[in-house]
Amino acid sequence: MNEARFHGRYGCRFDPARVVTPAFVVDEGLLADNLALLAQVKQATGCKILLALKCFAMFSVFPLLRQVLDGVCCSSPHEARLGREEFGREVHSFAAAYSEHDIEQLAVTSDHLVFNSFGQWQRFRSLAETTAKRTGRELKFGLRVNPEHSEGATPIYDPCAPGSRLGIRRKDFRADLLDGISGLHWHNLCEQDADCLQRTVAAVERNFAEVIPQMAYINFGGGHHITRPGYQLDLLIDIVGRFQDRWGVQVYLEPGEAVALNAGYLVATVLDVVNADMPIAIIDASVPAHMPDVLEMPYRPHIVGSGEAGEKAWTCRIGGLSCLAGDVAGEYSFDAELAPGDRLVFTDMAIYTMVKTNTFNGVQLPSIMRYRPDDDELVLVRRFGYEEFKTRLS
Numbered sequence: 001m002n003e004a005r006f007h008g009r010y011g012c013r014f015d016p017a018r019v020v021t022p023a024f025v026v027d028e029g030l031l032a033d034n035l036a037l038l039a040q041v042k043q044a045t046g047c048k049i050l051l052a053l054k055c056f057a058m059f060s061v062f063p064l065l066r067q068v069l070d071g072v073c074c075s076s077p078h079e080a081r082l083g084r085e086e087f088g089r090e091v092h093s094f095a096a097a098y099s100e101h102d103i104e105q106l107a108v109t110s111d112h113l114v115f116n117s118f119g120q121w122q123r124f125r126s127l128a129e130t131t132a133k134r135t136g137r138e139l140k141f142g143l144r145v146n147p148e149h150s151e152g153a154t155p156i157y158d159p160c161a162p163g164s165r166l167g168i169r170r171k172d173f174r175a176d177l178l179d180g181i182s183g184l185h186w187h188n189l190c191e192q193d194a195d196c197l198q199r200t201v202a203a204v205e206r207n208f209a210e211v212i213p214q215m216a217y218i219n220f221g222g223g224h225h226i227t228r229p230g231y232q233l234d235l236l237i238d239i240v241g242r243f244q245d246r247w248g249v250q251v252y253l254e255p256g257e258a259v260a261l262n263a264g265y266l267v268a269t270v271l272d273v274v275n276a277d278m279p280i281a282i283i284d285a286s287v288p289a290h291m292p293d294v295l296e297m298p299y300r301p302h303i304v305g306s307g308e309a310g311e312k313a314w315t316c317r318i319g320g321l322s323c324l325a326g327d328v329a330g331e332y333s334f335d336a337e338l339a340p341g342d343r344l345v346f347t348d349m350a351i352y353t354m355v356k357t358n359t360f361n362g363v364q365l366p367s368i369m370r371y372r373p374d375d376d377e378l379v380l381v382r383r384f385g386y387e388e389f390k391t392r393l394s
C-alpha cells in the first residue's frame, strides 16, 4: 500500500463527506501519475502498451488514457465493441475459445485477434478474414502460447499452472501452420515485478526461438505491477529494449492493474454498529457485490485511517449489508469508535471492481465518480438504480 500517495486530513484528496455513498471515486491526478510512468516505458523502449479492459473499463476516463496508451486488450465481443467505440485506438482480442458468433463480431471491432489453439485458428481463419474484409478493415492474427514457466502466482491467477487451458504448449505448437500469423502472445504474471518477466522471457525464448523471428509483434501480456512503488522500472525497460533489438519485433504490454493502481476508492457509510463476539460496523456496500476480489483472491482491503486489529484504540469487524455471512472485509482498528453516518474509504478500488460488480441481494450498485484535483471537483459520472437490477433479470 502506497500511503505516500494519500494526502491531507481525509487520507485521500477529496472530502469523503461530499460523496453520496456507496460510490467508486477515481482520482484523475493519481491516474495521470500512473500514465506518466507508463509513458516513460514507452518512450525508453518504443514498446506499445494496451489497457486490459477486464481490469478497468471506466470509459469516461478513456480520453485521458488515450493520450498515452496505444489501445485496449479485450476478452469478449462486448469489451472489443467498447474498446472500438470508446477508446478508438488498437483493439486486441483474446479468449480461451470463440464461437462463430464471437468471430463475426470480433472481426468487425478488432485489429488483432489472438487464438488459443491451432484448432480454432484453422476453423475460424477464413470466417474472420472474410468478415473483416467485408467491413474494409485489416485484421491481424496471433496465437497465445503457454510459456510453461510459473512465477508462483496465486494458483487461480497462474495461467501456467498444471492443467491450464490457456496458451499453446511447445509440444502442441505447429510451426507448419503459421501462414497468416503475425504475433505471439502470452500472459503469466500477476502483480509481479520485472525479474519475474525476465525469467518468463527466457523460458519463451528457449521454447519458441525458431518461431519468434517470423513474427511482427510479441505481446508480453499483463500482470506487470509497473506503477507499484519499488517496481524495477529500469529492468523492465532493459528487458523490453533488448528483446526488441534481439528479435526485431514490436513488443506489447497489456497491463490492467498498473494503469489504475491505487487511483480509486470505494466510499461507504457506516449504517449500524452491532455487538457480536466483537463490535461489527455494517456499511452500505457489500464485499461480494462491490469488491469480490477481496473474497476471491483473497485479501484484506485497506481503509484510510485504519490499523491492524488491536493497533489503534478501537477494533471492529467491517461487514457488508448483504445476507452472506462471509460479507466481511476484515478486522480493523480505529482511533475512535465508529458510529452510523461515518464514512469509510477503501483504497485501491479502481481495479477489478467496477468491472466485477453485481446486484446480489438487489444491493445498490456504487455510483461512479471522478475527482479532479486541480479544481477539487467531484464529478458524478453515473448513478445506478432499480433499472440496472431489473434489466439483468426477467
Ligand SMILES: Cc1ncc(COP(=O)(O)O)c(C=O)c1O
Pocket: 052, 054, 055, 073, 094, 186, 187, 189, 190, 191, 221, 222, 223, 224, 254, 255, 256, 257, 258
Ligand atoms: C490475457 C491477459 N492480459 C492482461 C491481463 C491484465 O493483467 P493485470 O491486470 O494483472 O495487469 C490479464 C489478467 O488476467 C490477462 O488474462
